[in-house]
Amino acid sequence: QSVLTQPPSASGTPGQRVTISCSGSYSDIGTNTVNWYQHLPGTAPRLLIYSNKQRPSGVPDRFSGSKSGTSASLAISGLQSEDEADYYCTSYSDSVHGWVFGGGTKLTVL
Amino acid sequence: QVQLVQSGAEVRKPGASVKVSCKASGYTFTSYGISWVRRAPGQGLEWLGWISPLNGNTKYAQNFRGRVSLTRDTSTSTASMDLRSLSIDDTAVYYCARDLGPIKGIDYWGQGALVTVSS
Numbered sequence: 001q002s003v004l005t006q007p008p009s010a011s012g013t014p015g016q017r018v019t020i021s022c023s024g025s026y027s028d029i030g031t032n033t034v035n036w037y038q039h040l041p042g043t044a045p046r047l048l049i050y051s052n053k054q055r056p057s058g059v060p061d062r063f064s065g066s067k068s069g070t071s072a073s074l075a076i077s078g079l080q081s082e083d084e085a086d087y088y089c090t091s092y093s094d095s096v097h098g099w100v101f102g103g104g105t106k107l108t109v110l
Numbered sequence: 111q112v113q114l115v116q117s118g119a120e121v122r123k124p125g126a127s128v129k130v131s132c133k134a135s136g137y138t139f140t141s142y143g144i145s146w147v148r149r150a151p152g153q154g155l156e157w158l159g160w161i162s163p164l165n166g167n168t169k170y171a172q173n174f175r176g177r178v179s180l181t182r183d184t185s186t187s188t189a190s191m192d193l194r195s196l197s198i199d200d201t202a203v204y205y206c207a208r209d210l211g212p213i214k215g216i217d218y219w220g221q222g223a224l225v226t227v228s229s
Contacts, residue, residue, distance in 0.1 A: 051215075099147075
């Protein structure tokens with residue numbers, strides 16, 4: 001059972017905006033920043049968002065992140081078929097002194 | 111460019127051990143930590159532990175403490191993970207990743223190494 005809580009699935013049609021939530025506690029999201037990854041099985045996870053809302057170079061601005069209290073969210077606008085993947089949130093946990101992950105959200109582009 | 115190249119797939123029997131290596135290039139190896147993360151079939155990502163290539167300090171996830179050992183060789187810019195007393199549940203793809211710390215997180219990942227535990 002994952003420390004951070006994400007919905008197991010999400011879906012949208014091309015061009016739509018979808019949001020994926022991530023819920024934690026004071027010792028992780030409440031105290032530290034949140035990062036988001038895109039993962040296609042068989043490939044290396046890709047960093048999409050770090051420090052709650054920062055995008056690494058090369059990540060399209062269709063991807064955005066936010067955080068409030070002990071929750072965070074990833075928004076994907078202008079949905080494209082290539083966005084179909086698993087998405088994970090992560091945060092550093094002061095209670096376990098290490099990284100904790102969400103269970104992952106499988107995004108389907110209909 | 112930053113690259114983390116991992117060793118290949120392994121097959122082990124229950125009770126055995128496995129070692130996965132991770133060779134870093136494209137940056138100063140001792141400047142950033144290395145975390146190890148796995149993904150089991152049908153499961154999410156799970157953090158195993160972290161090592162500082164600078165001084166060899168380590169942190170391990172509670173679930174793996176006593177079974178996992180992380181080491182590094184600064185002469186070859188290589189980090190390694192040893193996992194002992196394997197069970198079927200340890201079948202997973204194991205990733206090494208460059209760890210920039212609690213604020214900036216984990217950025218670059220290796221390609222993953224499949225470890226299959228089967229009798």
